[in-house]
Amino acid sequence: MPELPEVETIAKYLRDGVRDQPSVLGMKVSSVDLLWERTMAEPSPRDFKQRVVGQSVESIWRRGKYLVIGLSDDTLLIHLRMSGDLFVEPTQSVMAKHNRLVINFENKWRLTFNDSRKFGRVWLVSDPDTILGNLGPEPLDELFTVSEFHKNLQKYRRQLKPLLMDQSFIAGLGNIYTDEALHLARLHPLESSNYLSIGYADKLLNSIRVVLTSAIERNGTSIDWIYKGGDYQKYLRVYGRTGEYCRECSQQIERIIVGQRSTHLCPNCQVRLK
DNA sequence: ACGAGCGCCTGTCGGC
């Protein structure tokens, strides 16, 4: 499911609370229930339980698609992969189907990790860099410049779509927002990265930023039954719009497969450079 | 170096 805007929204929700739900900042872990062992990437389930109990939540932020929860001594990293979601709820509420990890706090609230497809992973580490260290730059980081982006594009001869989805190249883009950014930049998903001039690199980075920022403002995209809360799906340019008409030129949106992933584009707006 | 294929999982949807 979630890409950068959805994870950002969830981080905000955990940090600030919403409606009747409090922020989890300051909450102290009293116990944990690991209901699907493979959800715990590191350490072992036994060590995890031993270490996490008694620690308090001190900070919450996002890096790429990872949720980064700073505890008293360790860092809890959560990656939601395709179907993961997080909920703050009273400890006595009914357990939903597909809950994989439940973190109970002393004050009768709990943080629940729900993940029907079981792809999501959780780490408890003393040094988050061991997991986050391979991530590429944050697209919304103002210190990340066009010239650096252009230089990185020149380093490879790779199709733009898989390259942008490579988390070590740039962090946070997934299938939806890559298609959206490429359409806004009027670049073909199969274009070779080293063909991009500085001008096109500028256009592409700006498009990535516009798409991500707009999606964050809309609290992300809600398509299936999975992630709920955002409404950026109303503004999608190409993703999931196969056969519908391009909002720019009225051509029909096409769907091709790139890197085993559905890829949506307007054949009129997004032409190969050459 | 780069792309294709596959595995990991469960759920939904459309076609017959």
Add this chain to the structure above:
DNA sequence: TGCCGACAGGCGCTCG
């Protein structure tokens, strides 16, 4: 109604 294949916001691993 039931069955079956296609498909799904991700990523790590092989194999050429």
